[in-house]
Amino acid sequence: MIQGLFDRVAPLWRAAETLGAIIVVNLLLTLTALPVLTFGAGLTATYDTSRRLQGEDDRGATRIFLASLRSNLGRATALWALVAPVGAAIVASWIFLPVPELAVLKTLFTLVFVLVFPYVWTVQARFENTVLRTLRNAVVIALARLPYTLGIAVIHLGIGAIIVATWNLLPQFLAFLLLLGYPLVVFGVTPMMERALAPYVSAGQADTPGEPQD
Template identity: 45%
Template sequence: MRLFQYDAPLWRAVSTIGDLIVLNLLACICALPVVTAGASLTALADTSRRMAQGEGTAVWRMFLTSFRRNFRTASLAWAVVGPVALVLLAAWIFVQADELIVLKALISAVLLLGFPFLWSLIARFDNTVGAHLKNAWLVAIGNLPLALGVLAIHAGMIALVVATAYYLPAGFPVLLLLGVSLPWVASAPLIERAFRPLLDRAS
């Protein structure tokens, strides 16, 4: 009879998967206009943390509340980071000079390390855009093992999606429904550990 109770492990797992799918769809839809991608990423980071900590109830409500609250700051941050990422991507595609590979790889690694921390900082702390941009990379570099762990989780999800598309196409749609939200929720505890000194200082 335990199997059919709402708080049974099976139904909790089904509920969590459903929440991840809803979060995934919201993040993708809200990022579609491109200019709103920063606000979408911030709401994704905020909602992922709350889910990982068991806070809140309705995922859609948490996401949309965070999206509206952080829209201005996140959009300004995206106006800085987005073009940098675009130029870097264009450099990888169109600039094939071998002597620049190490430089491009180094810049890419630095950008990727701080990227998740930026949106999480905006969601957690009130500060200027410049301070958020500076602090995101300071926190990432100052907590390099945690930052590498976050990066590994996201890279692992991308590799899993690509491998599934090639070797198990039937499972590809399922992974697509979890491909954005799952790594964010999985990496939220690592980001929170990196923020602990900042939270202690703010309290």
């Protein structure tokens, strides 16, 4: 029985490996966030690494992340240059435009942005397209697969609620959650994201490590 605890396929060992991978990916994502401009490439690599690790890629989180970062650096950086200002504008509208008549419009834009945001980086990692086509596809898939999109949003909100509750009730554990960071959410939504993208992924398409699918 004790020997079984150290079996690499044991649930406890698998959970420990997953947590370790999430911590590693969070550290790498944080490094890509420091220059700001490369944060989009870091997000793309995070979603790609989560998918590959959950798909039994055994190269290790660091190697997968760096390979994906290199592969997606150019287009993902261009995507971030478009997406980040939109997000900043939405936040600024809530802070600096407290106009009741604009509340509905601002809510609509915020909702669309939040729902589409995860798809941008996943679509970039999975398909070879131009920047504008990737953005268009992310919007189309997010809306076409709305039940999955809402499920992904619920997972984001649920983990966010856990963090807030930990902050208020168990602050001694907050450092551990911060160590896991946003990749904790990414690893949580990956199975549902894969179901959302399933109809768009070509059957039998080779999944070459470090290279996005078409």
